[in-house]
Amino acid sequence: AQTVTQSQPEMSVQEAETVTLSCTYDTSESDYYLFWYKQPPSRQMILVIRQEAYKQQNATENRFSVNFQKAAKSFSLKISDSQLGDAAMYFCAYMRGTSGSRLTFGEGTQLTVNP
Amino acid sequence: GAVVSQHPSWVICKSGTSVKIECRSLDFQATTMFWYRQFPKQSLMLMATSNEGSKATYEQGVEKDKFLINHASLTLSTLTVTSAHPEDSSFYICSAREDRGINEQFFGPGTRLTVL
Numbered sequence: 207a208q209t210v211t212q213s214q215p216e217m218s219v220q221e222a223e224t225v226t227l228s229c230t231y232d233t234s235e236s237d238y239y240l241f242w243y244k245q246p247p248s249r250q251m252i253l254v255i256r257q258e259a260y261k262q263q264n265a266t267e268n269r270f271s272v273n274f275q276k277a278a279k280s281f282s283l284k285i286s287d288s289q290l291g292d293a294a295m296y297f298c299a300y301m302r303g304t305s306g307s308r309l310t311f312g313e314g315t316q317l318t319v320n321p
Numbered sequence: 322g323a324v325v326s327q328h329p330s331w332v333i334c335k336s337g338t339s340v341k342i343e344c345r346s347l348d349f350q351a352t353t354m355f356w357y358r359q360f361p362k363q364s365l366m367l368m369a370t371s372n373e374g375s376k377a378t379y380e381q382g383v384e385k386d387k388f389l390i391n392h393a394s395l396t397l398s399t400l401t402v403t404s405a406h407p408e409d410s411s412f413y414i415c416s417a418r419e420d421r422g423i424n425e426q427f428f429g430p431g432t433r434l435t436v437l
Contacts, residue, residue, distance in 0.1 A: 239424050241425075243428075248430070249359075249412060249414075249430070249431050250428065250430045250431070251365075251414065251416075251428035253425065256425065295362075297364060297365070301424060301426075303424065307424070308355065308367055308370060309355070309365075309367070309416075309426060311364045311365050312364065313363075313364050314362075314363070314364050316362075
């Protein structure tokens with residue numbers, strides 16, 4: 207079974223600084239997708255970034271980027287120029303590359319942004 | 322695009338009653354929808370996978386007679402919590418996978434259920 211581990215229950219960062227959230231996963235599949243979701247206090251799940259396992263290039267979305275290390279099964283999220291609105295719970299998630307597959311979530315990291 | 326709605330956003334009910342939660346994909350078709358449960362400060366726990374026109378697939382430990390799922394159309398799945406008890410109080414989230422093949426799930430805003 208696939209597992210996703212986020213070893214940082216809480217993280218904090220100063221506004222405008224950079225923070226990295228860690229995620230590791232375990233799978234025997236070669237075809238899969240990895241995601242970072244943000245859940246603000248409203249509890250609406252928002253997709254931050256996604257990475258296809260077959261792509262070697264790390265995904266980026268504006269201030270958000272990932273460091274995807276396939277051999278190490280590591281998928282960290284870097285948030286640059288942190289903003290107050292980035293404060294939220296962040297979940298790392300795995301999806302097998304089969305159509306209709308379920309998401310497996312990590313435990314989450316609560317990010318606080320200090321002004 | 323890719324909007325998923327849930328109704329109601331919150332509900333309070335008495336112990337022993339049943340509550341129905343709707344999940345709709347507003348601008349896309351979704352053969353597959355998922356139902357999650359989330360306790361405070363915890364991750365999302367998958368309860369079941371809902372497939373249009375067929376029976377839902379429940380995760381281990383989830384009572385199918387307690388949590389009834391109906392996916393009668395390509396845009397609507399419902400979760401009915403039957404004979405609700407205080408321990409069923411939780412935040413329920415649905416997601417929908419778009420049929421056109423993009424491997425991404427779109428989430429509803431969630432429903433907070435409180436059973437008195």
